[in-house]
Amino acid sequence: MTDPKKMKKNKEKSEKIGVYICYCGGNISDHVDVEKVREAAEKFPGVAVARTNSFMCSDPGQELIIEDLKNGVVDRVVVASCAPSLHENTFRSAITRAGANPYIYDHANIREQVSWVLHGDKATYKAEKLVAAATGKAGLLEPLDPIRVNARKHATVIGGGIAGLKAARVLADRGLEVVLIEKTPFLGGNAAGLDTVAPLGEQCSALIAELAKGVLEHTAITVLTRSEVVGFNGYVGNYNLQVKTTLSSSSAFDKAAGHVVPFEGDNADTPTEQNVKTGAVVLATGFRSYQPKTGEYGFDDHREVLTLPEFIKQLSEVNCSGDILELNGRKIRAMAVIHCVGSRQIPGIHEEDENGYLNEYCSRTCCSSILHAANTVKEQFPKTNIYDLYRDIRTYGRGQEELYDRAARNRVVFLRFEAGNSPTVSANDDGSDYALKVTIEDGLTFSEEIEVPVDLVVLATGMEAGDVSDLVSMMKLPVGTDKFLQEVHPKLAPVEMSVSGIFLAGTAQAPMNISEACNGAAAAAVKTASLLSKGYLELDPYVAAVDQDLCRGTGACVDACLADGALEMIDAETENGTEKKARVVPALCLGCGACVAVCPTGAIDLKGWSLKQYEAMVDMIVADELIDI
Amino acid sequence: MTDGQTITCDALVVGGGIAGLQSALDLADQDFSVVIIEKDLSIGGKMIRLSKVFPTLDCSSCITTPKMASAAHHKNITIYTWCDLKELTSNKGSVRARVTQKPRYVDQDKCIGCRKCEYSCPVYVPDPEQGGFCATKAIRIPFSNAIPQTAALDPESCMLCGKCEKICPTGAVDYFQKPFDFTIEATTTILSTGFEMTTIEGKPQYGDGKVPNVVTALQMERLLAPHGPYNRVLRPSDGMEPDSIAFVQCAGSRDKSMGIPYCSRFCCMYAIKQAMLLSGALPLADIYIYYMDIRAFGKGYEQFYQTAKAMGIGFIKGKVGRIEEAENGSVAVRFEAQDGTGVTTENHDLVVLSLGVLPDWSPEGICSVSTAEDHFIQTVQPSIGPTLTSRQGIFVAGAASGPKDIVDSISEAGAAAMEASNYIIAQGK
Numbered sequence A: 001m002t003d004p005k006k007m008k009k010n011k012e013k014s015e016k017i018g019v020y021i022c023y024c025g026g027n028i029s030d031h032v033d034v035e036k037v038r039e040a041a042e043k044f045p046g047v048a049v050a051r052t053n054s055f056m057c058s059d060p061g062q063e064l065i066i067e068d069l070k071n072g073v074v075d076r077v078v079v080a081s082c083a084p085s086l087h088e089n090t091f092r093s094a095i096t097r098a099g100a101n102p103y104i105y106d107h108a109n110i111r112e113q114v115s116w117v118l119h120g121d122k123a124t125y126k127a128e129k130l131v132a133a134a135t136g137k138a139g140l141l142e143p144l145d146p147i148r149v150n151a152r153k154h155a156t157v158i159g160g161g162i163a164g165l166k167a168a169r170v171l172a173d174r175g176l177e178v179v180l181i182e183k184t185p186f187l188g189g190n191a192a193g194l195d196t197v198a199p200l201g202e203q204c205s206a207l208i209a210e211l212a213k214g215v216l217e218h219t220a221i222t223v224l225t226r227s228e229v230v231g232f233n234g235y236v237g238n239y240n241l242q243v244k245t246t247l248s249s250s251s252a253f254d255k256a257a258g259h260v261v262p263f264e265g266d267n268a269d270t271p272t273e274q275n276v277k278t279g280a281v282v283l284a285t286g287f288r289s290y291q292p293k294t295g296e297y298g299f300d301d302h303r304e305v306l307t308l309p310e311f312i313k314q315l316s317e318v319n320c321s322g323d324i325l326e327l328n329g330r331k332i333r334a335m336a337v338i339h340c341v342g343s344r345q346i347p348g349i350h351e352e353d354e355n356g357y358l359n360e361y362c363s364r365t366c367c368s369s370i371l372h373a374a375n376t377v378k379e380q381f382p383k384t385n386i387y388d389l390y391r392d393i394r395t396y397g398r399g400q401e402e403l404y405d406r407a408a409r410n411r412v413v414f415l416r417f418e419a420g421n422s423p424t425v426s427a428n429d430d431g432s433d434y435a436l437k438v439t440i441e442d443g444l445t446f447s448e449e450i451e452v453p454v455d456l457v458v459l460a461t462g463m464e465a466g467d468v469s470d471l472v473s474m475m476k477l478p479v480g481t482d483k484f485l486q487e488v489h490p491k492l493a494p495v496e497m498s499v500s501g502i503f504l505a506g507t508a509q510a511p512m513n514i515s516e517a518c519n520g521a522a523a524a525a526v527k528t529a530s531l532l533s534k535g536y537l538e539l540d541p542y543v544a545a546v547d548q549d550l551c552r553g554t555g556a557c558v559d560a561c562l563a564d565g566a567l568e569m570i571d572a573e574t575e576n577g578t579e580k581k582a583r584v585v586p587a588l589c590l591g592c593g594a595c596v597a598v599c600p601t602g603a604i605d606l607k608g609w610s611l612k613q614y615e616a617m618v619d620m621i622v623a624d625e626l627i628d629i
Numbered sequence B: 001m002t003d004g005q006t007i008t009c010d011a012l013v014v015g016g017g018i019a020g021l022q023s024a025l026d027l028a029d030q031d032f033s034v035v036i037i038e039k040d041l042s043i044g045g046k047m048i049r050l051s052k053v054f055p056t057l058d059c060s061s062c063i064t065t066p067k068m069a070s071a072a073h074h075k076n077i078t079i080y081t082w083c084d085l086k087e088l089t090s091n092k093g094s095v096r097a098r099v100t101q102k103p104r105y106v107d108q109d110k111c112i113g114c115r116k117c118e119y120s121c122p123v124y125v126p127d128p129e130q131g132g133f134c135a136t137k138a139i140r141i142p143f144s145n146a147i148p149q150t151a152a153l154d155p156e157s158c159m160l161c162g163k164c165e166k167i168c169p170t171g172a173v174d175y176f177q178k179p180f181d182f183t184i185e186a187t188t189t190i191l192s193t194g195f196e197m198t199t200i201e202g203k204p205q206y207g208d209g210k211v212p213n214v215v216t217a218l219q220m221e222r223l224l225a226p227h228g229p230y231n232r233v234l235r236p237s238d239g240m241e242p243d244s245i246a247f248v249q250c251a252g253s254r255d256k257s258m259g260i261p262y263c264s265r266f267c268c269m270y271a272i273k274q275a276m277l278l279s280g281a282l283p284l285a286d287i288y289i290y291y292m293d294i295r296a297f298g299k300g301y302e303q304f305y306q307t308a309k310a311m312g313i314g315f316i317k318g319k320v321g322r323i324e325e326a327e328n329g330s331v332a333v334r335f336e337a338q339d340g341t342g343v344t345t346e347n348h349d350l351v352v353l354s355l356g357v358l359p360d361w362s363p364e365g366i367c368s369v370s371t372a373e374d375h376f377i378q379t380v381q382p383s384i385g386p387t388l389t390s391r392q393g394i395f396v397a398g399a400a401s402g403p404k405d406i407v408d409s410i411s412e413a414g415a416a417a418m419e420a421s422n423y424i425i426a427q428g429k
């Protein structure tokens, strides 16, 4: 181990490290003795000043750093606060404003890694260790330049539902070239199967037509239907997609047919495979409707039990008169709708699927959608009785509570059940000619058991994540426990994915209604535009670099590299003639360090995370006994 | 800047809450120039005043300050706080705003935020930023992570003793500062004026604000905040640690008789959040939520609700009809249980009201955008263009067009920025 006394004299190291420790308004200081950490930090080798503030990220906090840099008191910065994912950019930009290089800064996370998991002396001890390690590393930090790469002013949208159509149009209006890839022969996605939609009762086909028209008439958008992405490589700003177009076999899509916009796309009706060079990808791959299990509320066992999408479709085709709804020639004198089918499932109460999985989330749209359907029935066929069996009515949004009020005025009868006490649907045996009976312990009337004979049961089936496992593995996309695609952070980076340059639009992320899907799509588009509109972008410089003098061309690093194409062997002219040497392609390098571990001569190292810096961190972690802090 | 000056920019953002900040950032990152006007002393809106936020329970200051800081330091964004929007007119391809900046009685260019004035001022006033639970001074920096860090003097409470003026190291205090008028000319505008809460006063069924230990949800946010007034949760009337706390949901919403027929959308979730935080702060306390429906509809929200149930928080289905003072500072809550068992009364040590949500700003007489029946700004293509208002070139984001939680406000703010960008481009600028 390095003797810390010697470390102090090491000439390469900065002697002007500033340490800035945050209270986080109590988030940290309630558990960590911040002033004690500051006193300890003052004694670490190379530390010129150590300061604290109640919010380091606030303007007065940042000002401390800026002043010290400007006055030449410090030339390396360590901030000890929350996770760097939150505030790294804040501090980098403060350092830049002080006229210094933003990469002379290292971060110690003493909140998520300390105060939120440890308490008392242990917390203070660990905070000191992390700050010590950061100062060790900071002493060896060098100014770095971000990697500048060209970015194609071109975006690809995958999925031609509501969200994909919206995203494509606004991106094209913004001046980007756009390719829209849709796997079916149709545009409109799941919404194409809807009739009039909640909350306003607009004709969904008209909404889709308007969006589709905006896409089809735009010269900057190429629409590829019957197409899927089969290959993916490159890096942000410069992705390559291999897109395969198949012949439409109409029967495969019969099920999708509702009020669809049949559209053949800009691709000829022949199978092709083509390469799409693009800058960024917007994923608008949508959802799929929950399909109830056989026997779930009588589904499959009784043909009078329908899912909501089936009911919406049948209702849109009704052309009977009179004051009782007729479906397929059957009078529906009474019907029951049951909420939360396939959603809001609770471990221990609901039955898991074959993979041991439950849909624990709320599908968000089904309450409004089914109330809208109930109103549609009641307002046209007032003599059809409707029983609405619910857990909670979630008409949260603008215009939605009105649907609920209207349903009550339309004399829809509401009955409430608990998750653990779901209603049952069975064949009617009371001798009347109703096909089914629904039994519920109604929470609105002393939990009385009520039996209602009905002609029809509609299950408010919710949404499930679409199957995009091919894209997930190709693009290495994170998926949440709910199986929907997972954003980086719901508030700080709500449409961004952890893979840079890939964005999320619409229900691929979570259940949403049409309006929310359009907002998500336009939000994804604005991030895409910010990323690509300059024509270039800057990436973090934390990538591998080869010392050409030390490299002996064994190629061990190339074999170990985890990213395709980030390392390559080149023929280099040296004094010994032509020799094999490794070379890094910075934009592709992940900065993972797999190469560093295998290089027999130590010729390859990571900028900003070098082996020496790691050693310095470890030295500082174990050094306390020696430097007596 | 001089009085009467005109500032030009690509986009004007009205309201510097989380929605306005996100819209401004999304525009500025594309190299459009943006001006934000904010009527408050600091940007950040409601979010910077919250404790932790559902569904991730992040510390709210910690995730609001990155956005505040990046907006404040963005080369393409200029922020004016303490502003009164007098008039906003739009004409083919341009908008024009007449704005008055109110006097802070502190010169913003000179003030260095040292707080010496605050420390020396002898006048104590209830701190509005801490729900009125603790005191601050007549001249002060509004709160510790406010942006800008400029002091402001409250002329209502100041007794003109002259101490602050004397102590200020930069001579920033100016008792004679005048309001300041300027004009902004922009191509497009985003309205992100947010929401406010209804008051307890005027609601006799909830005690008209006269029953001690009935607090609003925003006050509870302060009690729970890590840098809150007491640094722990105490009942305001006598400083007792409450053993039984109740949340009253839909207190003013979903109720035509109280003027708000719609659902205020985020109160179910913040009540659950506050209940969870309370059970962490006061592990022995009993916590109940009186509700009609729990509206946990967003990503991860239902799971959040189920976790709260598993933690032992009591969910009682029932509509609260009356709240009255009971013995020893406790509060009697009369409610009609939804299961039909009739009217019951329960006593609690502390009661939190999830009050209704109203728009914070009315365009009436200032700007010709239409509002809907709910008084929030009307959107003309609510399904496929949710940020478009009745005036071309004027867009809306966040709670200004109806209550919306942070996640939905941020998403909509991005969408509004996209539409505004395209509008700017379509104008050929």
Ligand SMILES: Cc1cc2nc3c(=O)[nH]c(=O)nc-3n(C[C@H](O)[C@H](O)[C@H](O)COP(=O)(O)OP(=O)(O)OC[C@H]3O[C@@H](n4cnc5c(N)ncnc54)[C@H](O)[C@@H]3O)c2cc1C
Pocket: A158, A159, A160, A161, A162, A163, A164, A181, A182, A183, A184, A186, A187, A188, A189, A190, A191, A194, A196, A197, A198, A199, A227, A228, A229, A284, A285, A286, A287, A288, A289, A308, A309, A365, A366, A368, A369, A372, A461, A462, A463, A466, A468, A471, A505, A506, A507, A508, A512, A513, A514, A515, A517
């Ligand atoms: C029963 C029901 C009723 C509803 N009622 C209403 C209502 O009344 N009001 C309302 O506002 N909302 C309603 N909704 C919600 C509405 O349907 C959705 O908000 C909307 O359809 C979401 O659009 P999307 O583009 O996100 O997803 P989708 O419609 O699912 O579109 C995704 C598209 O991507 C394509 N795709 C998927 N994977 C790939 C791939 N790998 N490659 C290429 N293409 C791919 C799909 O073929 C599809 O075209 C309802 C939903 C349901 C289930």
Ligand SMILES: Cc1cc2nc3c(=O)[nH]c(=O)nc-3n(C[C@H](O)[C@H](O)[C@H](O)COP(=O)(O)OP(=O)(O)OC[C@H]3O[C@@H](n4cnc5c(N)ncnc54)[C@H](O)[C@@H]3O)c2cc1C
Pocket: B014, B015, B016, B017, B018, B019, B020, B037, B038, B039, B040, B043, B044, B045, B046, B047, B050, B052, B053, B054, B055, B083, B084, B085, B192, B193, B194, B195, B196, B197, B217, B218, B221, B266, B270, B273, B360, B361, B397, B398, B399, B400, B404, B405, B406, B407, B409
């Ligand atoms: C008690 C409580 C707890 C909450 N907890 C959570 C939570 O945990 N998670 C969550 O997701 N959401 C939560 N919310 C909701 C959250 O507060 C809102 O989603 C969010 O604040 C909306 O942001 P906004 O920018 O649209 O509006 P606001 O935050 O209201 O911001 C609007 C801004 O515009 C300014 N303004 C208004 N009019 C004018 C004008 N004429 N000129 C200039 N400026 C103007 C205002 O001063 C304000 O700064 C909570 C709300 C409450 C009340």
Ligand code: SF4
Pocket: A339, A340, A341, A343, A344, A361, A362, A363, A364, A365, A366, A367, A368, A392, A393, A394, A460, A462, B297
């Ligand atoms: S929206 Fe309504 S029906 Fe759908 S899962 Fe949520 S609570 Fe259940």
Ligand code: SF4
Pocket: B106, B110, B111, B112, B113, B114, B115, B116, B117, B118, B150, B151, B167, B168, B169, B170, B171, B172, B173
């Ligand atoms: S007004 Fe003067 S004393 Fe008060 S904070 Fe500003 S600079 Fe300091």
Ligand code: SF4
Pocket: B117, B120, B121, B122, B123, B138, B139, B153, B154, B157, B158, B159, B160, B161, B162, B163, B164, B165
């Ligand atoms: S002049 Fe007013 S604000 Fe200043 S110190 Fe005296 S009372 Fe306080």
Ligand code: SF4
Pocket: A396, B249, B250, B251, B253, B254, B262, B263, B264, B265, B266, B267, B268, B269, B293, B294, B295, B354
């Ligand atoms: S969100 Fe919940 S508490 Fe708020 S008005 Fe809606 S139902 Fe009531």
